[in-house]
Amino acid sequence: MSALAQAAPGLGDDAIAERRHGLRRRPGGRMPRPARIGLYVFLFTAALMFLLPLYVMVATSIKPMEEIRLGNLFGLPVRITLAPWAQAWMSACTGLECGGIRAGFMNSVAIVVPSTVLSILLGALNGYALSFWRPRGAQALFVVLLTGAFIPYQVMLFPLIRALAALGLFGTLPGVVLIHTLFGMPVMTLLFRNYYAGVPHELFMAARIDGGGFWRIFVQLMLPMSLPIVVVATIMQVTAIWNDFLIGLVFAGHDWLPMTVQLNNIINTTTGERLYNVNMAATLLTSAVPLAVYLISGRWFVRGIAAGAVKG
Amino acid sequence: MNVSIKQLAVRMGANTVLSDLDLDVVAGEFLVLLGPSGCGKSTLLHAIAGLIDTDAGSVHIGGRDVTWADPKDRAIGMVFQSYALYPTMNVERNMSFGLRVAGLPKAEIARRVERASKMLQLDPLLARKPAQLSGGQRQRVAIGRALVREAQVFLFDEPLSNLDAKLRTELRRELKALHRDLGATMIYVTHDQVEAMTLATRVAVMCAGRIQQIGTPGEVYARPANMFVAGFLGSPSMNFIEGEIDGTAATLGLRPEHIALHPADGALPAAQVTLVEAMGAHEVVWLDLEGHRLAAIAPAAGVHAIGDRVGVQMMLARASVFDPVSQERIERSAVSFRRRPR
Numbered sequence: 001m002s003a004l005a006q007a008a009p010g011l012g013d014d015a016i017a018e019r020r021h022g023l024r025r026r027p028g029g030r031m032p033r034p035a036r037i038g039l040y041v042f043l044f045t046a047a048l049m050f051l052l053p054l055y056v057m058v059a060t061s062i063k064p065m066e067e068i069r070l071g072n073l074f075g076l077p078v079r080i081t082l083a084p085w086a087q088a089w090m091s092a093c094t095g096l097e098c099g100g101i102r103a104g105f106m107n108s109v110a111i112v113v114p115s116t117v118l119s120i121l122l123g124a125l126n127g128y129a130l131s132f133w134r135p136r137g138a139q140a141l142f143v144v145l146l147t148g149a150f151i152p153y154q155v156m157l158f159p160l161i162r163a164l165a166a167l168g169l170f171g172t173l174p175g176v177v178l179i180h181t182l183f184g185m186p187v188m189t190l191l192f193r194n195y196y197a198g199v200p201h202e203l204f205m206a207a208r209i210d211g212g213g214f215w216r217i218f219v220q221l222m223l224p225m226s227l228p229i230v231v232v233a234t235i236m237q238v239t240a241i242w243n244d245f246l247i248g249l250v251f252a253g254h255d256w257l258p259m260t261v262q263l264n265n266i267i268n269t270t271t272g273e274r275l276y277n278v279n280m281a282a283t284l285l286t287s288a289v290p291l292a293v294y295l296i297s298g299r300w301f302v303r304g305i306a307a308g309a310v311k312g
Numbered sequence: 313m314n315v316s317i318k319q320l321a322v323r324m325g326a327n328t329v330l331s332d333l334d335l336d337v338v339a340g341e342f343l344v345l346l347g348p349s350g351c352g353k354s355t356l357l358h359a360i361a362g363l364i365d366t367d368a369g370s371v372h373i374g375g376r377d378v379t380w381a382d383p384k385d386r387a388i389g390m391v392f393q394s395y396a397l398y399p400t401m402n403v404e405r406n407m408s409f410g411l412r413v414a415g416l417p418k419a420e421i422a423r424r425v426e427r428a429s430k431m432l433q434l435d436p437l438l439a440r441k442p443a444q445l446s447g448g449q450r451q452r453v454a455i456g457r458a459l460v461r462e463a464q465v466f467l468f469d470e471p472l473s474n475l476d477a478k479l480r481t482e483l484r485r486e487l488k489a490l491h492r493d494l495g496a497t498m499i500y501v502t503h504d505q506v507e508a509m510t511l512a513t514r515v516a517v518m519c520a521g522r523i524q525q526i527g528t529p530g531e532v533y534a535r536p537a538n539m540f541v542a543g544f545l546g547s548p549s550m551n552f553i554e555g556e557i558d559g560t561a562a563t564l565g566l567r568p569e570h571i572a573l574h575p576a577d578g579a580l581p582a583a584q585v586t587l588v589e590a591m592g593a594h595e596v597v598w599l600d601l602e603g604h605r606l607a608a609i610a611p612a613a614g615v616h617a618i619g620d621r622v623g624v625q626m627m628l629a630r631a632s633v634f635d636p637v638s639q640e641r642i643e644r645s646a647v648s649f650r651r652r653p654r
Contacts, residue, residue, distance in 0.1 A: 202469075205363050206396035210410030210457070211384030220409075224400040 061085065061280035068276050084277035088285060092278050094265035101282050104262030108242055108289070110173060111258055115180035116237040122181065123188020123233065124226060128218050130189070131196035132204045142193070149186035153246060164251065171253025179251050180241050188233055195229040196222065235297050239290040259286050313374035313387065313464040313497055314339040315360060320369035322355055329355045330521045333369070342491050342498045346508040347518035348544070353501045356518075357467050360499065361390055373465060384410070386465075389458025393470040395450040397442040397457075403429075404438040407456045421460075428459040431490075448479045455490070468500040472507065484510060505545050509533070517541045536632060539565065539639040548596055548607040554636060555651045557644065564649050565632035571608035572625040573597060573616070580623030585616050599624065603654030 056073060061084055063077040090100040126145070130138050160179065161170060169175035199222075207217045223230075248258035257265075263286045267279045315337040322330040329352045337343045345353040358364045360371055362383040370379045378386045397406050404425060411421045429435045432452045442450055451471055458466055468487075472480045488511055491498055502508055508515050509529045516526040517540075525537035536542035542550045542565045551571070553564040576582045583601035595613045599606045601624055608624070610616060631646040 200394045200396060202392040202394045202396040203398070205358075205361075205383075206390065206392060206454075206457070207398070207409075208363060209361060209383045209388065209390050210461075211382075211413040212409075216413060221398055221400075 057280045057284060061277050061284060063277055065273070065275065065277060084275070085281040085285070087275075088266070088278045088282035092266045092275075092282060093269050093271065094262050095269055101259060101262050101266060101285055104257060104259035105285070107252070107256050107262075108248075108259040111176050111180065111248065111252070111256065112238055112241045114177045115184065115241050116234060118177065118181045119184030119188050119237055120230060120233045122185055124192045124223065124230070125218065126185065126189040127192025127194075127196050128222050129214075130193050131199070132201070132217075132222075133214065142189070145186050145189055149190070153183065157246075157250060161250065170251065171255075173252075173256050176247065176252045176256060179247050180244070183247070184237055184240070187236070191229060191233055191236075192226070195226065199225065231297060235293055238293050242289050314372075315465055315497060315499065316372040317356075317360070318370050318372075320356070320359060320371065321367045322352075322359055322364065323367045324355075328521065330359070333521070333523065335516065335523065335526075337497060337499060339374075339497055340495050341513045342488075342500065342511055344508040344512035344515045345499065345501045345518055346503065346505060346515050346544070348503060351518045352521040353503075353518045354469055357469055357499060357501050360386075360465075361388055361467055362386055384414075387463055388465045388467055389461045389463030390467040390469065391451070391454045391458055391471045393473050395442070395447075395454045395474070397450055397453055399442055402439050402441055403434060403445070403453050403456075406442065406453055407460050410457065410461055424460040424462070425456075428456040431459065431493075432456050447475050448483060451475065451483060455487075464496060466494075466496055466498045468498065468502075470502055471500075473502070473504070480507075487511060505547070509545075517544060519544075535641070536565070537641050539563065539634050542632060542634070550632075551604075551606045552634075553604055553606075553649075553651055555649055557633065557646065557649050561636050562642065562644075562646075562649065563634040563636045563639075564628075564646055565634055566606075566626055566628075567630070568596065568607040568609045570627040570630045571599075571606060572627065573608055573610055574623040574625060576621040576623045580625055582621050583624045585618055585620040585622060588616050588618060590614070597622075602651070604651070 059075075059077055060068060060073075062080050062082065064079055064081050064083070067075075067078055088100060089102055091098055092100045094101070094104075129135065130142055164170040164175050164179070167175075169178060203221075204217065207221055212221065242258075243260065244258065245260045245264070248256075249261050252258060252261070263282050266282050315335075317333060317335040320330055320333040320335075321328070333356065335356075345356060347353045355364065359366050360373075362371075362378065362381060366379060370377055372378065373386055373388070398409060401409065407425050407428060408421050411424065416424075425438075426435075429438060432455060434449070434452055434456055437445065437449060437453075442453070445453065451474075454471070471487075472483055475483065484507060491511075500507075500511060512529050514526060515529050515532050517524045517532060519540050525532055525541045527535075532541060533545050536545065536550075539552065543552070546567055548568050551564075551566045551568065553566065554561075555564060556562055574580055581601060583599040583606065585597055586600050586605075587598040589596040589598075590613050592613065595610050595616065597608045597610050597616050599608060599622070606624070616622065628646045628649055631649070633642045633644055633646050633649075634640065635642050
């Protein structure tokens, strides 16, 4: 024990080291006062900029149309009503039908869940095979797959429509799921390949000596180890597929239009006056899922990103 | 079981890592593959384990040709430098993974895990995850994983390199005791000459994909086959002095402990002390002998100081002689050795 540690019991080693080097922080923080004020002003302004549209949307969605017609966009609602939300959910008109955005919500769930699960499973499998089994031509295959990630969807739309039509999958739920899975593969493969590149190769060799085959090592060893990156992949895929408009519009057909497309239809369908409150409520309902994903998984998301950096 | 390797070749891309390599490991022996990084010793071990494809030659374990056999069918257990424990499984499941894969009955798995954990004092840790273990405990689990397989041949790939010095010596003793108790064949890769000298029944010194010399630690140390082996073993390493014996050029190899230092009295060649390294029980004295830099080990500490002039007595009867061109050992007496003046 050093003399300082004896003289000041209760101080941790870090604190002692800080004293020794004269680095102990002044009470009240390191930064000079004006800089700190400037920082808060900046943060406050930035927060205001981002929150203002949200406030307008929420406020508008709970105002009756009479209040909206007054044109006071930033005014607080006087008479709060939840009727626009109910209308948006159950009876707003999307084109000729007036069933609200409810059907779109169910469709989006039906598209997102299998697409997310499939694309993550395939991405993990690809990444695992590329990292550990290194089949002949794996590198070339990976380059081709990555190139796919840089080609805009629009270029591939027409060939894909023809291909799906030939398979009899155009305008069906399996068709949309297939397209989402395909488009998700490059990024998912990259994500998992990089994650597995950080796993010591000796772990794989140990499992080989223990008699593990391709599937057993994947299912019993690698997948359970991949939880942090699976969470990250889930967040990426759920938000991307939920927010997708183009693929849903083109491939889903009339019966499986996702929520984003339905939202667009609600907002563009006008009979008489524009129901701003209903539109705002429908928009908030549509963005609720990605928002919830971020809010609930924020901690996991950070942990997943950090998991790549810290070993053990 | 014995391990027999014939004319083995391994290429990685355009690089030839091993070529035309022969090695016979006797059943029950502790063979250490010793060499600097990149000499091919780990590659050789991986080839024995079946973890890499070989390009030519054969590997026999227990008389059976396993050149193309799956790693699990080679009756081997392997311990890695990074421990390579399955991070999501607890100690018990780490050890039993291979047995569960093989589909052994539950009672048999339990019996083997219990036996191995008793031997390695792991019983109180069976429910822990690898992250909750210390480095030494992790390496014990890794050894346990090889034990439960009831392997006939154990392969160790620098298993102690990630441990601190104290644990390393402790586990080194445990490994030696384990070898004595099991009587199994062990092949052990390391770049640490102390591990090689203390553990091995035979050492194979490797360099550039070739086995330079194979023999008991004593043989390899006392009668190195060439200047690489001579310089690689021993600390500080062997002194090389150029000169001639009866008119033919020769390089003398003299270990530091075979140089005795006396007070300079004119009878012995005089050298100047340039550096003294205290080692506790003894000290390493660096000398300048008419332009030759020599290391000598003085049995007592605190005797010499920088700048001292000392008389150097070389124990030529214990020295090795090498051909200065081929660097191979020459079997001849060094007694009539003459230093080449510098």
